Amino acid sequence: MSGFPQPRSTRMRFACRYAKLTGMQPSTDEILAKFEAAGGVMQRAALRRTCSADRIQHLIESGALAQPRHGILMAEEPTTPEATALALGGNLTCVTLIKQRGYWTPRNSSTHVRLPKHRFHNAALHAFAPAAKLHHLRGHDLSTEPETLSTVLRCAEQCCERDELVAVMESFLRGDTHSRTDIATAVASGRAKLRQAYRLVEFGADSGVETLVRVRLRELGIKVRTQVKLLEWRVDLLIGEWLIVEVDGYSYHRDRDEFVRDRRKDRALMNAGYHVRRFSYDDVMFEWAKCAKELLKLIRANKHLRPSNAKPVTRRVRREN
Ligand SMILES: [Zn+2]
Structure with a gap:
């Protein structure tokens, strides 16, 4: 170059x-x-x-x-997000800024920068930070204009799937900094995908990955309830009355106690007759098709309607002589 x-x-x-x-x-x-x-x-x-x-x-x-x-x-070549934004003359935005603020985002290794129009169309400038993902929003052409919830979400709309946008917005709500009204106002200027995602937002999910599972199961037409109390436990997702879906929301276990507690919980629920499927972060992010197939197979076998320790119904055939 x-x-x-x-x-x-x-x-x-x-x-x-x-x-x-x-x-x-x-x-x-x-x-x-x-x-x-x-x-x-x-x-x-x-x-x-x-x-x-x-x-x-x-x-x-x-x-x-x-x-x-x-x-x-x-x-x-810039080695930090801040240096990338300085080289290009734009704002950090989208998933880069959301992640920096401590909210959930899908994995994305690029630095996302929003540029004013003249810099967005300057290919020679882009060559100085070729790994950056660039955004431009119409009507936002001042390089000094700071990011707002609206600009960040409108950029994220260009990079995230609908279910990921739901997870991002629910993460905002968990963080207590943004109210539902703030988010509603911010998405109003977005496109259809962002507004549709907003309509799927609920309170209560423990993690972004749990949100993804809920949204994806409902997209498959599966009725699912969230954060249901069973015995002394609160389960992430419940299909029907007996099929529990638990989601390890992080790419690693936060601590050993939590790992042990999760296994105890699974055993107690299975002993009570529930069917439990636990999916890891990687299962949901990278192997979702297999997870969905496994759950659909269980639903077709009516496992969501029947406890796992129910005795099979056997019919005695009386022979009449
Ligand atoms: Zn982006």
Whole structure:
């Protein structure tokens, strides 16, 4: 890519040559270390505190630094979300911002940035952060405009499935920062997918993955109740009266006690005659078709209507002589 920083060996050679010329100014290695600490991208004004304009110009001409846009310098492809947003001149948004604020999101390794129109259509600029997922919302063209619940959800609508949007919004409600009214107002300017997702939002799910299971089962036409109390336990989802679906909502078990408690709960419920199916985070996120098939098979066998310890009904055939 033209204008992109050269490999480190080239930069090192340049550093040696430059050290002789620059007296009190930091060495090229020191400058590059500053960029590394900043995620690869810095404002030119911040560098000017220690470097002369001539020196910065020389670093750019030598290929040690690139200039993605006016006032911004970079030494390597951005390594943090913040550096990506600075290089491109946009706001962190969508699942990146939602995750940073501590809410549930589907897994997504890209950095999602919302750009004003002129930067969204600038392909040369995008080349400086090729891994970023870019958004633009009509009518939001000021680069200084901060993200709102509405802009974040409207961007997420472009990246998430409907069930994932429901899980994100329920996660907002669990967090207590946003009320249902806040979310209703935010989705009003969104498209149909976002508004449909909002109509499926309920209170009470323990995790985003549990929300996904509920929404997906209902999409299959399966009637499911949530957070039902059975014996002394509260179960995640109940199909019919006897088929329990439990969901390990996190990609890992938060602690050993919880793991042990979940197994005790499953055994107690199974001993009482309930059918229990427990799905992990990975089951739901990556193997959902198999999980759904397994549940549909149980439903077809009426396991949701009959306890597992019910004795089979045998008919005695009386032979009449
Ligand atoms: Zn996105």
